[in-house]
Amino acid sequence: MWGRRRRAPRTVPTAAPSTWVWPLRLSGTTPTGADVLLRPLTLADGPAFQSVRRANAEWLEPWDATSPDPSAPPRSFGELVGIYDADAAAGRALPLALESGGRLVGQVNVGSIVLGSFRSCTIGYWVSRAVAGQMVVPTGVALVGDHLLGRVGLHRIEINIRPENTASLAVVRKLGFRPEGRRPHYLHIDGAWREHLSFALTVEDLRGEPLTARLARLAASEHSSQQSLARHTEAGPGH
Numbered sequence: 389m390w391g392r393r394r395r396a397p398r399t400v401p402t403a404a405p406s407t408w409v410w411p412l413r414l415s416g417t418t419p420t421g422a423d424v425l426l427r428p429l430t431l432a433d434g435p436a437f438q439s440v441r442r443a444n445a446e447w448l449e450p451w452d453a454t455s456p457d458p459s460a461p462p463r464s465f466g467e468l469v470g471i472y473d474a475d476a477a478a479g480r481a482l483p484l485a486l487e488s489g490g491r492l493v494g495q496v497n498v499g500s501i502v503l504g505s506f507r508s509c510t511i512g513y514w515v516s517r518a519v520a521g522q523m524v525v526p527t528g529v530a531l532v533g534d535h536l537l538g539r540v541g542l543h544r545i546e547i548n549i550r551p552e553n554t555a556s557l558a559v560v561r562k563l564g565f566r567p568e569g570r571r572p573h574y575l576h577i578d579g580a581w582r583e584h585l586s587f588a589l590t591v592e593d594l595r596g597e598p599l600t601a602r603l604a605r606l607a608a609s610e611h612s613s614q615q616s617l618a619r620h621t622e623a624g625p626g627h
C-alpha cells in the first residue's frame with residue numbers, strides 16, 4: 389500500500405568508491421622552491437586556522453563567499469570541519485588545508501563534484517598574504533588537479549573568478565586554464581551577488597601532460613620571456 393512505509397534513503401557516493409581517497413595527502417614543490425602540502429583540515433587546526441584567518445581578514449574579505457541569508461548564524465570551526473568531513477566521505481568535495489613551511493597558510497577547496505556524463509568539479513582557494521607570490525596556490529591546484537583528472541577520473545575542472553581579482557586571474561593563467569566566459573550575478577561574495585569569469589580545463593586540454601608539469605613549463609617560459617623583455621628594455625630602442 390502507498391505511503392505505509394518510507395523507504396530508507398539510498399546513499400549513493402558521488403565519486404566512484406574505488407578511486408576515492410579520503411583522508412587525502414598530496415605534496416610537492418613550487419617552481420620557486422617552496423614546499424606545499426595538501427591535507428584534510430582537522431579539529432587540531434582550530435587555533436592556527438583562526439589565527440591565520442584573523443590576520444588576513446582584510447586581505448580575504450573582498451573575495452570570500454558570504455551567505456545570502458543575513459539571519460544565517462556563523463559556523464563554528466568544529467561545524468566547518470564536520471561539514472568538510474561529511475562532504476569528503478560522500479565523494480562530494482575535497483576540502484583541503486594548504487601547508488607551506490610546516491604552517492597552515494590557506495585552503496584549496498574542491499567542490500561541486502559531479503560524475504555521470506559531466507565528471508566535473510570546481511576549485512576555490514586562498515592563501516595567507518605572508519606567503520603570497522610564491523606560487524603556493526597554483527602548485528596546490530596543480531597537485532589536486534592531477535589527482536582529480538588522474539586517479540578520481542574527472543574530465544573537467546572549473547575555476548570562477550571576479551574580474552577585479554588580478555592575483556587569482558594570474559593563477560589560472562599560470563596553469564593554462566581556458567576562459568569560458570562571463571557569469572553575471574554568479575556567486576554571493578563579500579555581501580552581494582558578484583559577476584565572475586569562468587575558466588576550465590579538460591583532459592583534452594592537457595594532452596597527457598600532468599598539470600604540475602604544465603605549471604613548471606609555463607612558469608619557466610614566462611620567466612624567460614620576462615628576462616628577454618628586461619634585456620630588450622635595458623638595451624633601449626634600436627638594439
Ligand SMILES: CC(C)(COP(=O)(O)OP(=O)(O)OC[C@H]1O[C@@H](n2cnc3c(N)ncnc32)[C@H](O)[C@@H]1OP(=O)(O)O)[C@@H](O)C(=O)NCCC(=O)NCCS
Nearest residue numbers: 451513514515520521522523524525526548549555556558
Ligand atoms: C589569488 C591568490 C590565491 C594567489 O595565490 P598565490 O599563491 O599568491 O599565487 P601566485 O604566487 O601565483 O601569485 C599570483 C599573483 O598574485 C600577485 N602577487 C604576487 N606577490 C604578491 C604579494 N606579495 N602580495 C600580494 N599579491 C601578490 C601577483 O599579481 C601574482 O601574479 P604574477 O606572478 O603574474 O605577478 C592569493 O592572492 C589570495 O589568496 N588572494 C586572496 C583570496 C582570493 O583572491 N582567493 C581567490 C578567489 S577566486
